Amino acid sequence: xxxxxxxxxxxxxxxxxxxxxxxxxxxxxxxxxxxxxxxxxxxxxxxxxxxxxxxxxxxxxxxxxxxxxxxxxxxxxxxxxxxxxxxxxxxxxxxxxxxxxxxxxxxxxxxxxxxxxxxxxxxxxxxxxxxxxxxxxxxxxxxxxxxxxxxxxxxxxxxxxxxxxxxxxxxxxxxxxxxxxxxxxxxxxxxxxxxxxxxxxxxxxxxxxxxxxxxx
Ligand SMILES: O=C([C@H](O)CO)[C@H](O)[C@H](O)COP(=O)(O)O
Numbered sequence: 001x002x003x004x005x006x007x008x009x010x011x012x013x014x015x016x017x018x019x020x021x022x023x024x025x026x027x028x029x030x031x032x033x034x035x036x037x038x039x040x041x042x043x044x045x046x047x048x049x050x051x052x053x054x055x056x057x058x059x060x061x062x063x064x065x066x067x068x069x070x071x072x073x074x075x076x077x078x079x080x081x082x083x084x085x086x087x088x089x090x091x092x093x094x095x096x097x098x099x100x101x102x103x104x105x106x107x108x109x110x111x112x113x114x115x116x117x118x119x120x121x122x123x124x125x126x127x128x129x130x131x132x133x134x135x136x137x138x139x140x141x142x143x144x145x146x147x148x149x150x151x152x153x154x155x156x157x158x159x160x161x162x163x164x165x166x167x168x169x170x171x172x173x174x175x176x177x178x179x180x181x182x183x184x185x186x187x188x189x190x191x192x193x194x195x196x197x198x199x200x201x202x203x204x205x206x207x208x209x210x211x212x213x214x215x216x
Contacts, residue, residue: 001176001210003203004057006164006186008032012043016050018190022199028055028182031078036060041076048077055079061109063087066095070106074098080105082132085119086112089126096127105129107162111136116149120157130181131157135165147174154178169202176209 005026009015035043058073062083083095109132135144146165160181168188192198
């Protein structure tokens with residue numbers, strides 16, 4: 001199980017400063033959608049240069065031009081990109097083909113999908129590498145969280161899962177119990193008073209869970 005840090009800043013200097021503080025506790029670094037919208041692929045290149053040995057996820061949330069957008073991110077140093085499940089099959093397929101030419105990966109984000117199970121079942125045929133179970137900021141503001149969808153999907157699909165949306169120490173245990181491949185943590189760390197201590201505690205809790213203690 002990997003831990004991913006979501007850097008949803010609108011300024012890459014702030015993102016880089018946060019990354020420097022908490023980098024040791026993460027396997028994957030996400031260049032968040034707000035940062036990409038504010039600064040484009042330069043932010044992706046900057047984060048890759050800061051941590052060249054880590055996987056970089058460009059949270060493109062692509063809706064069209066699957067290969068063009070995926071290649072933009074890969075050219076800038078991304079190892080993985082996101083495409084929205086709401087996009088056309090051809091968009092998703094084109095992103096997957098672009099990724100496979102370069103040994104990169106595509107996460108299809110189920111954010112906002114009503115029938116997640118049905119759409120998830122279609123992703124296998126499209127060759128998608130990971131499925132993203134995600135309650136976004138707006139859904140979280142109405143009390144949404146990804147746990148029930150994660151439980152349902154982890155019981156019904158063998159596809160590797162990525163889970164995101166309001167995850168922190170408080171809900172790490174039930175999330176980890178579903179055995180997703182990647183757990184994404186954003187604002188619980190980036191908005192914490194002590195980001196480094198919080199990140200360390202989250203990594204420690206996950207480690208303890210994986211060791212069998214399950215005492216998160
Ligand atoms: O993808 C995200 C969101 O849509 C804003 O771009 C976040 O990276 C994701 O939700 C993780 O952040 P937290 O919910 O703050 O953990």
